[in-house]
Amino acid sequence: MVIASRRHIALIGFMGCGKTTVGRLLAQELGRGFLDTDRLVETHVGQPIPVIFAGQGEQAFRDYESEALRHATSRAPAVISTGGGLVTREENWALLQDTAISVWLKVPFDVIVQRLQGSLDRPLLQGDTGFERTRALYTQREPLYQRADMWIDADLAPHRVAQAIMERLRGGFQGR
Numbered sequence: 001m002v003i004a005s006r007r008h009i010a011l012i013g014f015m016g017c018g019k020t021t022v023g024r025l026l027a028q029e030l031g032r033g034f035l036d037t038d039r040l041v042e043t044h045v046g047q048p049i050p051v052i053f054a055g056q057g058e059q060a061f062r063d064y065e066s067e068a069l070r071h072a073t074s075r076a077p078a079v080i081s082t083g084g085g086l087v088t089r090e091e092n093w094a095l096l097q098d099t100a101i102s103v104w105l106k107v108p109f110d111v112i113v114q115r116l117q118g119s120l121d122r123p124l125l126q127g128d129t130g131f132e133r134t135r136a137l138y139t140q141r142e143p144l145y146q147r148a149d150m151w152i153d154a155d156l157a158p159h160r161v162a163q164a165i166m167e168r169l170r171g172g173f174q175g176r
């Protein structure tokens with residue numbers, strides 16, 4: 001696992017695709033640290049994400065998020081779980097490309113909707129138009145997730161998703 005040993009493994013994908021759960025399992029398997037950009041932002045700001053969005057707006061959150069990614073990628077190779085919108089900034093891609101193997105956890109939209117029903121901690125989904133906005137975001141984001149180095153079908157139990165990533169890495173991963 002030459003490539004994997006030098007680089008971070010960065011999990012990307014839409015809200016509810018399992019980045020945090022899979023990331024923890026993968027970190028255990030690889031004997032690496034686990035970092036989550038959402039948690040890094042919350043710890044740095046001292047507020048939960050919905051409060052940051054409500055008080056400072058999305059752009060401020062995105063700035064914190066990019067800073068969290070810079071911090072995470074400057075450390076020893078880890079498994080990094082990223083927020084669903086991190087892929088919207090080109091500067092984040094530059095960092096991912098320099099330091100990480102990016103892995104897209106690919107989950108169909110209808111499964112995402114089932115998983116996200118009742119999610120109160122994701123400000124972008126709140127309100128009467130939450131469903132339409134979620135669909136629009138999914139459509140908008142899909143081409144960005146497709147830029148990932150590795151695509152993994154993630155409509156499976158988390159341990160099977162982690163296992164699938166391990167297999168691809170063990171198989172001398174060379175690209176999608």
Ligand code: S3P
Binds near residue numbers: 016083084121124
């Ligand atoms: C967001 C996804 C969330 C969090 C924030 C914004 C997005 O992370 O970063 O609510 O823009 O898709 P998860 O993907 O971990 O839910």
